[in-house]
Amino acid sequence: MNKILEKKVWWKDTPAIKEFVVEAPWIAEKHKAGQFVILRVSENGERIPLTISNKNLEKGTINILFQEVGKTTMTLGKLNVGDNIFDLAGPLGKPTHIEKFGTVVCIGGGIGIAPVHPIAQALKDAGNLVISILGARTKEILIYEDLMKKCSDEVRITTDDGSYGRHGFVTDELKSMIESGMKIDLVVTIGPAIMMKMVCKVTEPYKILTFASLNTIMVDGTGMCGACRVTVGGKTKFVCVDGPEFDGHQVNFDEMMARLRQYVDEEKVAKELCQQGTCRAA
Amino acid sequence: MTEEEKEVPKKKKPKIPRQPMPEQDPHERAKNFKEVTYGFTAEFALNESIRCIQCKKPVCIDGCPVNINIPEFIKKVSEGDMLGAAKVIKKSNLLPAICGRVCPQEDQCEMVCVVGKKDKPVSIGRLERYVADYEAAHGTFEMPEIAPKTGKKVAIIGSGPSGLACAGDLIQMGHEVTIFEALHKAGGVLVYGIPEFRLPKSIVERELDYLQKIGVEFKVNHVIGRIRTVDDLIQKDGYDAVFLANGAGLPQFMNISGENLNGVYSSNEFLTRSNLMKAYNFPEYDTPIKKYKNVAVIGGGNTAMDSVRTALRLGAENAYIIYRRSRDEMPARKEEIEHAEHEGVQFIMLTAPLRVIGNEKGWVTGLECIKMELGEPDDSGRRRPVPVKGSEFIINLDAVIVAIGTNANPLVAQTTPGLELNKWGYIVVDSEKTCMTSKKGVFAGGDIVTGGATVILAMGAGRNASKSISEYLKNL
Numbered sequence A: 001m002n003k004i005l006e007k008k009v010w011w012k013d014t015p016a017i018k019e020f021v022v023e024a025p026w027i028a029e030k031h032k033a034g035q036f037v038i039l040r041v042s043e044n045g046e047r048i049p050l051t052i053s054n055k056n057l058e059k060g061t062i063n064i065l066f067q068e069v070g071k072t073t074m075t076l077g078k079l080n081v082g083d084n085i086f087d088l089a090g091p092l093g094k095p096t097h098i099e100k101f102g103t104v105v106c107i108g109g110g111i112g113i114a115p116v117h118p119i120a121q122a123l124k125d126a127g128n129l130v131i132s133i134l135g136a137r138t139k140e141i142l143i144y145e146d147l148m149k150k151c152s153d154e155v156r157i158t159t160d161d162g163s164y165g166r167h168g169f170v171t172d173e174l175k176s177m178i179e180s181g182m183k184i185d186l187v188v189t190i191g192p193a194i195m196m197k198m199v200c201k202v203t204e205p206y207k208i209l210t211f212a213s214l215n216t217i218m219v220d221g222t223g224m225c226g227a228c229r230v231t232v233g234g235k236t237k238f239v240c241v242d243g244p245e246f247d248g249h250q251v252n253f254d255e256m257m258a259r260l261r262q263y264v265d266e267e268k269v270a271k272e273l274c275q276q277g278t279c280r281a282a
Numbered sequence B: 001m002t003e004e005e006k007e008v009p010k011k012k013k014p015k016i017p018r019q020p021m022p023e024q025d026p027h028e029r030a031k032n033f034k035e036v037t038y039g040f041t042a043e044f045a046l047n048e049s050i051r052c053i054q055c056k057k058p059v060c061i062d063g064c065p066v067n068i069n070i071p072e073f074i075k076k077v078s079e080g081d082m083l084g085a086a087k088v089i090k091k092s093n094l095l096p097a098i099c100g101r102v103c104p105q106e107d108q109c110e111m112v113c114v115v116g117k118k119d120k121p122v123s124i125g126r127l128e129r130y131v132a133d134y135e136a137a138h139g140t141f142e143m144p145e146i147a148p149k150t151g152k153k154v155a156i157i158g159s160g161p162s163g164l165a166c167a168g169d170l171i172q173m174g175h176e177v178t179i180f181e182a183l184h185k186a187g188g189v190l191v192y193g194i195p196e197f198r199l200p201k202s203i204v205e206r207e208l209d210y211l212q213k214i215g216v217e218f219k220v221n222h223v224i225g226r227i228r229t230v231d232d233l234i235q236k237d238g239y240d241a242v243f244l245a246n247g248a249g250l251p252q253f254m255n256i257s258g259e260n261l262n263g264v265y266s267s268n269e270f271l272t273r274s275n276l277m278k279a280y281n282f283p284e285y286d287t288p289i290k291k292y293k294n295v296a297v298i299g300g301g302n303t304a305m306d307s308v309r310t311a312l313r314l315g316a317e318n319a320y321i322i323y324r325r326s327r328d329e330m331p332a333r334k335e336e337i338e339h340a341e342h343e344g345v346q347f348i349m350l351t352a353p354l355r356v357i358g359n360e361k362g363w364v365t366g367l368e369c370i371k372m373e374l375g376e377p378d379d380s381g382r383r384r385p386v387p388v389k390g391s392e393f394i395i396n397l398d399a400v401i402v403a404i405g406t407n408a409n410p411l412v413a414q415t416t417p418g419l420e421l422n423k424w425g426y427i428v429v430d431s432e433k434t435c436m437t438s439k440k441g442v443f444a445g446g447d448i449v450t451g452g453a454t455v456i457l458a459m460g461a462g463r464n465a466s467k468s469i470s471e472y473l474k475n476l
């Protein structure tokens, strides 16, 4: 059991966005950029993956930030400071490959900004010039702007509705950068599958190395079940142990998106039951 | 003829037939997850126990991988002393309620039973189960004798039968024991793989409870290789020895086209969703599983039988086993194959899948297969199946479950420098007895050494390891 020490509500309307600081000294000690945890909220609960978005080594804490999209995340959001997370396993997944690439563009879309954060930080610490592009639907739900500024040499923002930064998508900003002749050595992208797919489409003709962090459905997270499998470069890979990051140009995003929709009907049932007030964390 | 065989006529016992196992009606049970067999009644157990002729040279003991004193416990059963019988069994087997249910008895103790030469063998496994269940219902918790504390600490990686058996022994030898388990529940394949209808989870829980009561510490949600490496455990956390019992949990796929379509599962995923996550109780439990109408399971082992019977219980109208050899070559236990058949599973033998067919939305719609015929025997002595040209056909399906075996999960090995592996990625040990790896203070046993085997072999390895580890600790 791991105790919640702080809770922050980034956005309270549906779907809400919340962040916890959780006591987990062993996980904090071992965590490296790109890794995630798998948690359950109750004895009957599902195992869901969430990225470690920040940590404090001295205090032995990790941060998780999530959007309440379904039953598990909605139940999780009901927990408060002092409550425990029923089960928490991590750090899982392979750490991001960090080295001095040169100029790196870190792209986070929506709550994908949170998982980009530790990666940007590690790349910055490794001596890279880090430019971050943060995308949100609208200004109010933009998260982690300050944190990203701290670990980036430059932060550029796009919003779908034009309420802040550039009016448009992260890919528009990326295109402009490339077209302006900027030499980019690496792009890291995390966000909705469709966004990652589009980012990869933009960088592919220019042969810019692009890491995409995939968010497939998972069960165990230890390589035992294969629920998380994707096709990368024509080969089947398990996101939980071979990833979550892969060379984006090799990823079959269409297959991945189809696999993400496997349980939409069941997810709807669970969510509706939850909205009727039946879900409770243990 | 052996001595034992000669004894049969001399004793002139009234001939009692092998007692039947009471079980749920096949049509009924194909719709629920309750245990298929009910277990012997007291009368059946007594009758069966009398069938044992108490051989002077009980070959059955050698047939059991952990050498339970079978005639001695059966004698106690015949005398009505069930708790005494339980004591005899527990000297060699910590998990009798589990082994009595899932051991391939017909290939082990019962295969060599002398009575079996002329008649059907004594139902050793069923008696073992009866005794264990009796003890659970009537016995009281007794603290076993625990040797004085040695001050030595052992870390066990994995809580399957191998890890549990090793822990139970080591704690009684006076060592401190911590089991690190990756999942949120301990038990290994016993909880995530083997279904409730064959091994009720309450039985596994009882054994876990017992180990906890006698002092074994469980740390679940600890994936070794990530949160801690084996070196960390020894160097930072003060463990004097490590036992690797992390199983063979990496699913194999067929590498045919369409294998990543929606509706294709590894048996591990399908069974884990259903067993560990209790998806058959969705939405009461949060993890979903689909109710597929036409399901094919590829493979012929216990895992394939468990998957196909689970699919049936989840509501499949047609549940098929597709196997490339013939029925005689199926590695699953005979009893399980029969159970599956009675429940309505359809067997498509001598058939191999070629590709999974899907629709534009990415869902499975069918499987293209080819007929096989048996050719010359291969390395394993089984006749090699060869495809029959032009015999391709398509079977309409909405789910395909791949149950063709597992490999070693590389997570621990990759993060443990100095650990020797064989070419398949399994851990190399000195000998079955010592369980010693190439790395000092690190031992290994169970499926991670042998590849997918059986519960009782994994347990036996755990017990051997405990002796070897204790010896090692003495000389530290």
Ligand SMILES: Cc1cc2nc3c(=O)[nH]c(=O)nc-3n(C[C@H](O)[C@H](O)[C@H](O)COP(=O)(O)OP(=O)(O)OC[C@H]3O[C@@H](n4cnc5c(N)ncnc54)[C@H](O)[C@@H]3O)c2cc1C
Pocket (backbone or CB within 6 Å): A036, A046, A048, A049, A050, A051, A052, A065, A066, A067, A068, A069, A070, A071, A072, A073, A074, A111, A114, A115, A214, A215, A216, A217, A218, A244, A260, A261, A264, A267, A268, A270, A271
């Ligand atoms: C490695 C990894 C890291 C992740 N990190 C984060 C994170 O830091 N913060 C965060 O909010 N989410 C993250 N996710 C996604 C998160 O796991 C899902 O949002 C969560 O499982 C939803 O569970 P639920 O029961 O609340 O909703 P469900 O009822 O399971 O799903 C509700 C809706 O969310 C969609 N959905 C389900 N699973 C996913 C998924 N894996 N990715 C995207 N959409 C999904 C469904 O299609 C459905 O529309 C991560 C996923 C992975 C694999």
Ligand SMILES: Cc1cc2nc3c(=O)[nH]c(=O)nc-3n(C[C@H](O)[C@H](O)[C@H](O)COP(=O)(O)OP(=O)(O)OC[C@H]3O[C@@H](n4cnc5c(N)ncnc54)[C@H](O)[C@@H]3O)c2cc1C
Pocket (backbone or CB within 6 Å): A222, B102, B103, B104, B157, B158, B159, B160, B161, B162, B163, B180, B181, B182, B183, B186, B187, B188, B189, B190, B193, B194, B222, B223, B224, B225, B245, B246, B247, B248, B249, B271, B302, B303, B304, B306, B333, B409, B411, B412, B445, B446, B447, B448, B452, B453, B454, B455, B456, B458
């Ligand atoms: C579906 C199915 C049906 C079967 N039916 C039978 C049967 O009827 N009879 C029979 O005798 N045998 C059967 N078997 C085989 C038998 O279950 C196995 O041989 C036995 O469980 C092996 O035991 P083990 O202790 O070596 O490993 P496992 O039972 O596999 O346990 C290993 C444990 O280690 C954990 N682990 C793995 N990696 C790590 C890590 N990095 N850190 C921490 N923990 C980790 C796993 O989560 C797991 O809990 C069946 C197997 C399956 C899959």
Ligand code: SF4
Pocket (backbone or CB within 6 Å): B063, B064, B065, B066, B067, B068, B070, B093, B099, B100, B103, B104, B105, B108, B109, B110, B124, B125, B128, B456
């Ligand atoms: S443990 Fe298995 S092999 Fe040994 S006596 Fe029991 S059923 Fe037979």
Ligand code: SF4
Pocket (backbone or CB within 6 Å): B051, B052, B053, B054, B055, B058, B059, B060, B061, B070, B071, B112, B113, B114, B115, B122, B124
């Ligand atoms: S179980 Fe069979 S082999 Fe063993 S003692 Fe009894 S009759 Fe003999």
Ligand code: FES
Pocket (backbone or CB within 6 Å): A217, A218, A219, A220, A221, A222, A223, A224, A225, A226, A227, A228, A229, A238, A239, A240, A241
């Ligand atoms: S989640 Fe099961 S193998 Fe990746």
